Amino acid sequence: MTQNEGTRLGQGRLSLADPIFRLLLGAAVILAGLLLATLIVSLIGYSMPLWTVENPLHFITSDVWSGLSQAPDGSTVGGFGAAGMIFGTVVTSIIAILFAAPVGIFAAVYLVEFAPKRLATLLTFLVELIAAIPSVVIGLWAVGDLSLRLRDSVEWWVASSIGKIIPWLSEDPAAPAASSVFRAGLVLGMMILPMVVAVSREVIRSVPQSLREGYVGMGATRWETIRHVILPTAKVGIAGAVLLALGRAIGETIAVTMVIGNASRIPGSLFQSGQTIASKIAGSIAETGTPEELGSLAALGLALFLITLGLSLAVRFITRRSVVGANS
Amino acid sequence: MQTRKRIRLTFLVGALVLSSLVGAAPTSATVATTPVIDSGAVGKIAGSGATFPWSQYDKWFEDFTAANPSIFKTSNTGAGLVLDYTGGGSSAGVTNFKGTDKQKATQMFSGTDSVLSSADRTNIDTAVGAGKWSVVPMTAGPIAMVYNLPGLKQKVSASSSKKVKATLKLNGEIVCGIYSGQIEQWDDEKIAALNPLITNLPNVDIGVVARSDGSGTTFIWASYLMKSAATAQKACGYHSGFTSNTSTDFSASVATLTPAKTAPGDYFGAMRTSLGAASISGQSGNAGIASYVDANSNTVGYVELAFAKANGLSIASMETKSKSGGKFKYLQPSLATAAAAITAAAATEDPVNPSTSFVQPVFASGTNSYPIVGYSWLIIYLDWHSGGSIASKGQVQGLTRFLNWAMTTGQLSSHLYSEGGAQCYLPLPSTVRALVITELKKVKYDDTLLVWN
Numbered sequence: 001m002t003q004n005e006g007t008r009l010g011q012g013r014l015s016l017a018d019p020i021f022r023l024l025l026g027a028a029v030i031l032a033g034l035l036l037a038t039l040i041v042s043l044i045g046y047s048m049p050l051w052t053v054e055n056p057l058h059f060i061t062s063d064v065w066s067g068l069s070q071a072p073d074g075s076t077v078g079g080f081g082a083a084g085m086i087f088g089t090v091v092t093s094i095i096a097i098l099f100a101a102p103v104g105i106f107a108a109v110y111l112v113e114f115a116p117k118r119l120a121t122l123l124t125f126l127v128e129l130i131a132a133i134p135s136v137v138i139g140l141w142a143v144g145d146l147s148l149r150l151r152d153s154v155e156w157w158v159a160s161s162i163g164k165i166i167p168w169l170s171e172d173p174a175a176p177a178a179s180s181v182f183r184a185g186l187v188l189g190m191m192i193l194p195m196v197v198a199v200s201r202e203v204i205r206s207v208p209q210s211l212r213e214g215y216v217g218m219g220a221t222r223w224e225t226i227r228h229v230i231l232p233t234a235k236v237g238i239a240g241a242v243l244l245a246l247g248r249a250i251g252e253t254i255a256v257t258m259v260i261g262n263a264s265r266i267p268g269s270l271f272q273s274g275q276t277i278a279s280k281i282a283g284s285i286a287e288t289g290t291p292e293e294l295g296s297l298a299a300l301g302l303a304l305f306l307i308t309l310g311l312s313l314a315v316r317f318i319t320r321r322s323v324v325g326a327n328s
Numbered sequence: 329m330q331t332r333k334r335i336r337l338t339f340l341v342g343a344l345v346l347s348s349l350v351g352a353a354p355t356s357a358t359v360a361t362t363p364v365i366d367s368g369a370v371g372k373i374a375g376s377g378a379t380f381p382w383s384q385y386d387k388w389f390e391d392f393t394a395a396n397p398s399i400f401k402t403s404n405t406g407a408g409l410v411l412d413y414t415g416g417g418s419s420a421g422v423t424n425f426k427g428t429d430k431q432k433a434t435q436m437f438s439g440t441d442s443v444l445s446s447a448d449r450t451n452i453d454t455a456v457g458a459g460k461w462s463v464v465p466m467t468a469g470p471i472a473m474v475y476n477l478p479g480l481k482q483k484v485s486a487s488s489s490k491k492v493k494a495t496l497k498l499n500g501e502i503v504c505g506i507y508s509g510q511i512e513q514w515d516d517e518k519i520a521a522l523n524p525l526i527t528n529l530p531n532v533d534i535g536v537v538a539r540s541d542g543s544g545t546t547f548i549w550a551s552y553l554m555k556s557a558a559t560a561q562k563a564c565g566y567h568s569g570f571t572s573n574t575s576t577d578f579s580a581s582v583a584t585l586t587p588a589k590t591a592p593g594d595y596f597g598a599m600r601t602s603l604g605a606a607s608i609s610g611q612s613g614n615a616g617i618a619s620y621v622d623a624n625s626n627t628v629g630y631v632e633l634a635f636a637k638a639n640g641l642s643i644a645s646m647e648t649k650s651k652s653g654g655k656f657k658y659l660q661p662s663l664a665t666a667a668a669a670i671t672a673a674a675a676t677e678d679p680v681n682p683s684t685s686f687v688q689p690v691f692a693s694g695t696n697s698y699p700i701v702g703y704s705w706l707i708i709y710l711d712w713h714s715g716g717s718i719a720s721k722g723q724v725q726g727l728t729r730f731l732n733w734a735m736t737t738g739q740l741s742s743h744l745y746s747e748g749g750a751q752c753y754l755p756l757p758s759t760v761r762a763l764v765i766t767e768l769k770k771v772k773y774d775d776t777l778l779v780w781n
Contacts, residue, residue, distance in 0.1 A: 064598050067590060178535050178624030179609050262540040262610030263593050273609045287419035287542045
């Protein structure tokens with residue numbers, strides 16, 4: 001476009017449209033930002049009664065969630081220690097990602113690079129269908145059937161091999177726990193897997209064909225092309241997919257609460273019961289009688305928010321570094 | 329001739345009418361009056377709370393609706409009154425009772441099996457008004473200690489080698505040990521000592537499950553532990569001297585006995601950590617515990633009898649407080665053993681509007697008294713005012729009529745929930761029922777008492 005054409009387009013009846021459009025877009029962004037700010041401010045407001053009886057450091061480091069009760073001398077005892085919940089949230093999410101990320105990315109690579117076209121279309125459709133299944137249905141499946149199958153297969157394999165060496169992966173093989181943090185993580189992984197596959201597939205598909213052709217033209221094998229060209233190019237997008245899935249895993253309530261055992265402590269082994277923040281909030285919200293109890297749940301919500309924030313910042317940092325590294 | 333025929337006819341008709349009136353007289357010896365329901369009464373009559381009596385309430389709703397089909401319907405709130413109850417735990421019931429939805433059609437009453445604490449009472453007084461609410465017992469039932477030990481066998485007698493399916497025996501000291509983490513495995517010497525005939529107690533960790541919500545069932549169960557373990561285990565920690573559950577032993581001197589409805593997983597959490605025992609798994613509601621124990625072996629839990637029977641769970645025989653011939657007896661929960669317990673408990677106060685020091689009828693004396701029995705209450709509003717989304721007069725009349733029926737006809741065994749041939753809930757003593765009905769007669773709508781006839 002020449003300079004003249006550019007100025008001609010901007011003149012006349014259309015000259016007001018741009019500023020208005022910009023204003024609307026700006027308003028949308030401000031609205032989103034306001035909603036987020038209101039959420040945080042409300043949460044902090046709800047949690048204030050808690051900080052009169054509990055200090056934030058103790059809240060994060062103690063794993064005894066006993067609620068407040070009155071001692072015979074009239075003083076209040078007990079407290080709210082969220083360490084068990086924070087541990088459970090982080091660990092189940094890590095297990096979920098450790099399962100879903102490799103499997104999901106490789107599945108996406110297969111779908112784009114190797115699958116015959118019709119098979120790819122069918123499989124993609126199926127994966128997106130599974131991704132749309134509500135969590136509560138998966139939770140029902142988990143508590144009814146899947147949980148026991150996982151206990152008798154995967155958990156048992158891990159416990160009887162690595163578990164002999166690492167204490168926090170140990171379990172008495174004759175008496176496997178009825179609910180465990182590990183299993184909750186696996187169920188979460190299964191839930192987020194379709195999301196990882198679907199989004200990664202889109203990202204990998206959008207890698208320009210010319211890049212692939214160029215590499216193959218130089219004599220690279222399929223695997224080398226994938227490893228050196230496609231994955232690095234798609235890295236940021238895939239990280240975004242994983243982050244999206246992680247966000248869903250962290251906030252997942254129903255499926256987790258059905259298999260994790262609701263024990264608000266840091267367990268001695270991953271094969272024992274635990275608790276996550278979302279599951280605790282959902283389970284206890286009906287019973288908050290006092291402002292301190294509501295405050296404790298609001299504080300848990302804040303903790304969850306901070307964990308999500310921290311994880312997303314970390315992922316951004318890692319991917320930015322790798323992008324910079326690739327370019328330099 | 330005509331006049332005499334007419335007189336005879338009148339006499340005949342009069343006699344028939346009188347005899348039908350006599351025939352229709354209520355056969356039960358209790359009150360024959362019931363609240364009037366204004367015509368055109370429609371809407372939901374719903375409440376929430378304790379899951380302990382849920383099966384019983386559902387049965388009562390069914391039977392009462394069937395007996396009053398013109399006014400009460402099973403669904404369709406446009407055609408009549410519909411009764412409904414949702415479990416959620418006693419804590420949730422109390423929270424809802426004083427919450428923002430109070431006295432609306434969805435929150436017209438709440439169920440609780442735990443005695444209200446003074447903090448609860450103050451909060452309810454503030455929200456609803458002092459003297460404007462009442463706590464009335466509806467039913468009572470035994471709590472079963474359920475377990476899942478497949479293939480448990482016991483010898484028929486000490487000398488025989490013939491084996492049959494075993495039933496586990498437990499007492500308060502052992503249950504306290506299991507839940508506090510002192511007894512970790514099924515073949516612990518204490519369990520074995522109480523069950524000498526059982527041959528194959530497995531050498532595995534006990535999978536302990538308890539309620540994760542604030543539960544009245546837990547309150548009854550904790551009351552039992554508190555009384556049965558009073559000496560050996562210092563009331564199992566359920567006393568006001570147990571200042572916080574970061575206490576790692578029960579050696580604090582026993583002050584006032586105070587059971588709690590806190591989740592045992594949290595209550596015993598710190599003690600279990602210090603003893604290296606695995607965490608207690610938490611489940612919501614009686615149904616949650618029942619299905620958990622059903623699905624997982626080597627687990628133990630506590631549920632109301634109805635849930636144990638409905639899921640076909642193994643039920644432990646509990647040790648009685650009294651001895652017979654120098655030995656304790658071991659009883660299964662049943663109508664007979666639970667009723668004996670309620671009678672023997674001979675509470676110093678009636679269970680109507682119980683004070684904070686009311687103790688559930690647990691660990692009663694008598695060799696036929698099952699030791700874990702409790703009342704279940706409904707908290708009701710006594711003062712209703714129309715306006716906004718508050719329930720209408722017809723709905724309040726309907727609720728009061730239902731509650732009155734539950735205290736009279738509803739107490740007959742045909743209306744008490746039973747499962748697998750075993751009746752799971754008890755009728756209340758007649759004195760208690762009369763007191764409840766006295767409370768029901770206090771219900772006012774727009775400052776006028778309801779009309780009973």
